[in-house]
Structures are given as C-alpha cells and as structure tokens.
Amino acid sequence: MPLVTRFHLLIFSVTLSITAVALFRIPADFLFQAHWHASNADWLWPRGIALSVAPAIQAALLIAFFLLGRALTKNHFAKTQHILDPALSFFLAVPAVYQLGLLFIGIGSDLDIIRGEGYLLGAALTFIGLVLFYAERHSYGGLSLPWPIRSDRAWLLAHRLTGLATSLVGLVVIWIAWTDPGPAILALSYAAALMALPIIAAVVSLAVRRV
Numbered sequence: 001m002p003l004v005t006r007f008h009l010l011i012f013s014v015t016l017s018i019t020a021v022a023l024f025r026i027p028a029d030f031l032f033q034a035h036w037h038a039s040n041a042d043w044l045w046p047r048g049i050a051l052s053v054a055p056a057i058q059a060a061l062l063i064a065f066f067l068l069g070r071a072l073t074k075n076h077f078a079k080t081q082h083i084l085d086p087a088l089s090f091f092l093a094v095p096a097v098y099q100l101g102l103l104f105i106g107i108g109s110d111l112d113i114i115r116g117e118g119y120l121l122g123a124a125l126t127f128i129g130l131v132l133f134y135a136e137r138h139s140y141g142g143l144s145l146p147w148p149i150r151s152d153r154a155w156l157l158a159h160r161l162t163g164l165a166t167s168l169v170g171l172v173v174i175w176i177a178w179t180d181p182g183p184a185i186l187a188l189s190y191a192a193a194l195m196a197l198p199i200i201a202a203v204v205s206l207a208v209r210r211v
Helices: 006-025 047-071 074-106 113-133 152-179 183-208
Strands: 031-037 040-046
Touching: 006 047, 006 074, 031 047, 031 074, 031 183, 040 047, 047 074, 047 183, 074 113, 074 183, 113 152, 113 183, 152 183
Parallel strands: none
Antiparallel strands: 031 040
C-alpha cells in the first residue's frame, strides 16, 4: 500500500525549489554560522553542505515510508494510515521550513524562521503529548503499533508515559530555540525531537505491555 502521496511529493518539490533559489541567490563561498559561543561563530557550514541536509533527510523519509507501506498488510495499513500519513507530512514539513530559514539567512534577512520553527515544533509536540496522555482505549488519537497492548492498564500506562515524555521533549525544543545556540544545533535538536516520539512510544509500549 502506498504511504507516500502526491502531497508528500509536493512538500519535497517545494524544498527542492527553495534549494534552487538559495543556490542562485547565495554566493558559492558563503559560510553559514552554524553555532556560536559568546556571540562568536565557532562552527561554519559551507553553503553546499548546509543546503543539502534538508533534501537528503526528506529523501530518506520518503524512501523509508514507501518501503514501510509496501511491508504493511492491507489490514494493518488501514489501521495505521490515519497516523502515518499526517506523521510523514509533519516530518517533511520541518526540514522544508528549515530550508526556507537557511535561504533567509543567506540573503541577509533579519527574519529568524529557524528559531520560530522551533517554537512551533515544540508547541506541536507538547500538544501531541497531551493528546496521547488523555487518549482513551482505541481512540483516534491513540498509538498504532506493530505489536498489541492487550490489557487496559498497560495501554493506559503506555499512553500516559509516552504523552508525558513527548510533552517534555516539546518543552525542551522550545527552550533550545529560546537560547538560540545556532542553526546547526537547532537542526540536530529538531531531528532528535522528531525521532524521539516513535522511539519513546516503542520502548514504553514494549516495557509495559505485559503489565
């Protein structure tokens, strides 16, 4: 079953378009100040390397979700599509906005899109955590996992712990965006935050499913 839709490909195309504009507008010898300490840049990113990160991440996500869709059975696909589809859109949107932020930095704009994205991402993760925390058994907002959580107690415990951890990750992302350590650290933080949700859900659900 295809998990990658035309909408997902559209987001990828938008990122490629932003990259093309950035390559045209930003000089080839431009160095992004990827990290700074005490107002001094101590980590510089060449233009080519910096602009290749977001498209590479998106391409990897598209391939991974395409293979996942092929691996799911028809029944499992029907049960998880309502979560995996928006999840992929969300994962693709983060590097797309980040790429736009690099473009604005490269052309000398004062609009700090990358930090603003951190506030939005953190708020979204905090909200998702609250939804998971208060989700009821078999609700639309619950976790859809490859393995069953049979008892109601284990299901509730898994969602409470996953929701709490996800909200905490969201608050940490907001704090990192507020402290502004530099675009590179922000990029790593956003990537780690997005990876945290499925990892936390998997670890917690496996740990408590026999409770």
